[in-house]
Amino acid sequence: MLSREVSSFLVQQMHMSQTAMRASHKDFETAVNQMKLLKKDPGNEMKLKLYALYKQATEGPCNMPKPGVLDLISKAKWDSWNALGSLPKETARQNYVELVSSLSSSESSSQGKPGADSKQPGYETLVVTSEDGITKIMLNRPTKKNAITTQMYQDIVLALEAAGKDDSTITVLTGNGDYYCSGNDLNNFTDIPPGGIEEQAKNNAILLRNFVGCFIDFPKPLVAAVNGPAVGISVTLLGLFDIVYASDRATFHTPFTHLGQSPEGCSSYTFPKIMGPAKAAEMLIFGKKLTAREACAQGLVTEVFPDSTFQKEVWTRLKAYSKLPPNAMRTSKQLIRNVEREKLHATNSEEISALQGRWRSEECTNAVMNFLSRKVKL
Numbered sequence: 001m002l003s004r005e006v007s008s009f010l011v012q013q014m015h016m017s018q019t020a021m022r023a024s025h026k027d028f029e030t031a032v033n034q035m036k037l038l039k040k041d042p043g044n045e046m047k048l049k050l051y052a053l054y055k056q057a058t059e060g061p062c063n064m065p066k067p068g069v070l071d072l073i074s075k076a077k078w079d080s081w082n083a084l085g086s087l088p089k090e091t092a093r094q095n096y097v098e099l100v101s102s103l104s105s106s107e108s109s110s111q112g113k114p115g116a117d118s119k120q121p122g123y124e125t126l127v128v129t130s131e132d133g134i135t136k137i138m139l140n141r142p143t144k145k146n147a148i149t150t151q152m153y154q155d156i157v158l159a160l161e162a163a164g165k166d167d168s169t170i171t172v173l174t175g176n177g178d179y180y181c182s183g184n185d186l187n188n189f190t191d192i193p194p195g196g197i198e199e200q201a202k203n204n205a206i207l208l209r210n211f212v213g214c215f216i217d218f219p220k221p222l223v224a225a226v227n228g229p230a231v232g233i234s235v236t237l238l239g240l241f242d243i244v245y246a247s248d249r250a251t252f253h254t255p256f257t258h259l260g261q262s263p264e265g266c267s268s269y270t271f272p273k274i275m276g277p278a279k280a281a282e283m284l285i286f287g288k289k290l291t292a293r294e295a296c297a298q299g300l301v302t303e304v305f306p307d308s309t310f311q312k313e314v315w316t317r318l319k320a321y322s323k324l325p326p327n328a329m330r331t332s333k334q335l336i337r338n339v340e341r342e343k344l345h346a347t348n349s350e351e352i353s354a355l356q357g358r359w360r361s362e363e364c365t366n367a368v369m370n371f372l373s374r375k376v377k378l
């Protein structure tokens with residue numbers, strides 16, 4: 001079974017390396033027309049994203065004067081376009097095409113399913129609980145070291161969206177079992193849709209953009225309780241948390257080069273900012289694994305606790321924090337994050353564009369194959 005998946009993956013990968021990945025002008029025009037045919041209003045936030053990408057794709061970076069504060073609609077449009085910074089036209093074109101394609105496919109997949117919009121999510125691999133003013137989102141695939149499947153990315157987005165709106169004051173992400181998380185489930189790369197690797201890369205890009213975007217925009221204090229080793233995307237995202245508590249058993253490993261990949265989760269911006277460019281390079285380019293104490297000394301981790309008392313000490317501390325005035329906490333968090341929100345979204349887009357290239361590379365194909373065929377472990 002495994003070898004069939006791997007060889008199908010290889011064949012698709014070879015096919016894709018011969019096919020240009022970037023959205024052509026024709027794809028872009030098709031997407032612009034497709035937008036007009038959508039039956040459901042995609043909502044203001046999505047319309048602003050599409051507007052910004054359209055402008056960036058057709059006119060390049062925003063150099064219009066900023067509209068006055070009272071001209072709310074023009075200002076929102078300007079903000080959205082301006083947030084794309086110097087994103088290249090062709091990347092904007094591609095992002096636009098992907099976004100429209102995701103809207104069209106979600107519209108067609110919800111057709112004929114009465115009540116699809118109101119369906120409450122059931123989290124198969126997350127345990128979400130709310131108690132004492134704290135919403136805890138626990139990754140719950142301990143036998144797979146909490147590796148994140150495509151379904152889990154979507155479920156985490158839903159759980160964060162719900163936590164952002166619920167009555168709790170603090171949200172905590174943690175893992176069940178001996179690992180915090182072993183990063184992206186490498187089997188995600190073998191689940192190839194009918195449109196082949198190209199469609200897969202587009203879908204992954206959309207998924208990842210929304211996933212990381214949700215952390216960037218999360219409105220309340222967000223805490224990571226790193227109960228054990230953390231790998232890949234579960235490490236890079238830590239730069240978007242407000243507090244990171246770690247067990248002294250935790251390690252922090254970003255082996256992107258070994259996997260033929262490149263950093264995500266905004267770490268190409270947050271890590272150099274947190275630990276300085278030299279230390280960030282050692283982690284992100286050379287895959288140096290840090291112990292919890294090293295990560296704490298470098299500013300990625302807030303505090304390290306002995307593994308034997310980790311749960312007790314962390315939850316006692318968080319319960320005390322959760323009683324602080326919630327609106328004051330939210331305001332402070334937003335003041336800290338808003339300064340760089342636009343930069344973070346632009347970084348997210350750039351990292352994903354780079355990753356799309358990496359996912360098509362022979363280096364990445366070989367690394368994933370080696371893991372799946374049990375030849376290599378980190």
Ligand SMILES: CCCCC/C=C/CC(=O)SCCNC(=O)CCNC(=O)[C@H](O)C(C)(C)COP(=O)(O)OP(=O)(O)OC[C@H]1O[C@@H](n2cnc3c(N)ncnc32)[C@H](O)[C@@H]1OP(=O)(O)O
Pocket residue numbers: 143144145147148150153182183184185186187188204205207208231232233234255256259261264371376377378
């Ligand atoms: C939508 C796309 C978005 C893309 C976003 C990109 C993100 C980048 C990353 O996150 S890169 C990091 C990817 N992660 C890895 O490369 C880790 C791979 N795993 C390992 O190297 C090891 O499993 C380990 C070091 C994490 C743990 O080793 P250990 O010997 O302690 O345990 P096992 O290897 O026996 O693991 C137990 C079972 O769990 C499966 N598993 C663990 N991690 C992953 C993973 N990332 N993807 C898929 N499967 C994973 C492992 O295969 C074992 O399964 P089995 O019991 O069925 O054999």
